[in-house]
Amino acid sequence: MFVDARTLPDAAQLRADLCIIGAGAAGITIAREFIGKPLEVCVLESGGLEFDAETQGLAGGRNVGFPYYVLGTTRLRVFGGTTEHWAGLSRPLEESDFEVRDWVRESGWPFQRSHLEPYYQRAHPICQLGTYDYRVEPWETVRSPRLPLGGDRLLTSMLRRSPPTRFGQVYRDEIERAGNVQVYLRANVGQIELTPTGRAVDYLEVVSFTGARLRVRARAYVLATGGLENPRLLLASNRVAPHGVGNDHDLVGRYFMEHPGVLGAVFLPTNPALPLKLYQGNSAVPHGFLCPSAETQRRERVLNFRIFVAAAPELEVMRASIDGVRAAHELIESARRAKLDDDFGIHVRQVAADLEEEALYAYKAFFRRDERLPAYFLPMGMEQEPNPNSRVMLTDEHDSLGMPRIALDWRFGELEERTFHRGVEILASEVGRMGLGRVKLLPDNVIPAGSGLHSGTRAVGWPRSIEGQYHHMGTTRMARDPKHGVVNADCRVHGIENLFIGGSSVFPTVGYTNPTLTIVALSLRLADHLKELLR
């Protein structure tokens, strides 16, 4: 059932067994798990069933680190949350993403990928992703083979594509019909009030644009408002704990991670007819890409990353879908920078084709000097190293309901820079070694050796095309030891017995893959835990 919180009288008190703050992928997944169970579930959602500007305005904030999107546009305050602009690309994290890697600080999850495997399988139909199968073989044919790179330095892997699932639309009826799940819309949690001992949540204070203040009490609470809003609410809830809820070790809001994406290089096949269909995914078929093996990551001491091999139209579709609100001129600018049909590129391919016997037939058959070169963009998305100085903080500014606004200080550094360069170099070496073609770093990315990246500035040499993917992760990270994480392996806030966190803010490391499937898998796992706890 849906209730507009604005219709409730001031000082109304609500009670439930479980209270979920936020109705996005995590919140809706957890709520659905309790449908028909003998437990009362209350979901508090800031937005309504439709987008409205006044509520969305609560999400604004400032960027004080590496240039980032306008914060008010990067997550959505509406029933369904940010899945309303999800692109749908999905894949579980890799086994190596869960491991401790001595070259990646603060790496390692409290459990291995195998532990999450059954939850990934359950998450798959929820995200409308079809068969749980990420092997390359079912999609590989004679006409669409994987790139014959050989060895284990770079592997072909597959992403699956959700329609994408708009959780607020797909699961709306089911939630509405559920007798034991009450969704309060336009209900903005302003404070997590702890008991005097600070060991448990006493109640939530909810405010609405009417000025009414409500209280919600539950046996357990799940905070599931995303990687920017979760730390915001914890830090702002400081009446009992002066530094914020769960922040005894000054970790809340730290370790903010994105998936830095770089449109950094292009690939010019020696043979214009080189089949790359496997890598040109569309809405109907999975999408191939290249990534380093775990051994390559270890040997090279780099982060995990993925490289798409995208024809220009596919790239523009991809970028448009990922960056739904990006200004069109940025797309045009990217395309301009990536333009390759220059004389020098023709000469490079001519030389390469001259020396590659296998390409000669194709060269003669297809290539003319006046022909536009078939080039492929190599957009790279990479893991970001956990960095305590990359963080979400509160500012002195307040939104229209009196909540402090956030400042995002997004930082990354040498390991990301090295990962980008080594990734391109390894790919260039592999395609050259196999006689497949040549790789060019785009002009922005011809980087002087030793250039560094520092917070708040765009260092000389880092590509202008670097950007995030609207993935906000790590700000309430998971760790067994409260000195290293905000939540424990059960996603419970260390030191608070009835407060749990759902969503990508608990990811200790983030791999390269889009987070929604892992968010849903972790939410199912948390729901199972809560079912046991509240039984």
Add this chain to the structure above:
Amino acid sequence: MRQARRRFLRLALLGAATLLLGSSRRAWRFEAVEPTASPELARRLLLSLRDVSSAQAVGAASLRAMPEHADVHALVTRLLRDEPALSRSRSTGATRKLLRRCIREDFARERVVAVDGWLLAETEARLCALAVLV
């Protein structure tokens, strides 16, 4: 005493033989490489490229990136050091095959040079530089 003298003689003979063989091998290597590192061989290597104008364009950029490579003798010597058989190759096809092997080996060993942003094999860049210089 006699045994020690015999041992000394054996070691002396072995040492002399090693020196002789070593110097003759060095001489052979010198003979094989040095006289052939010439503009004539460079011209022969360039026959493996069908479009010399493209090679010259890439070569000009290579030389801007690596001005120290503007030396035909040094370039050919380096190419022969990586693939001595180039000096004995008598057909364009065979030369191309050897160069291709060198280029792929360069990429395998990440002997790569950035030329106007293009990540090229060192052999490829040297060959193109020769196209400018010869």
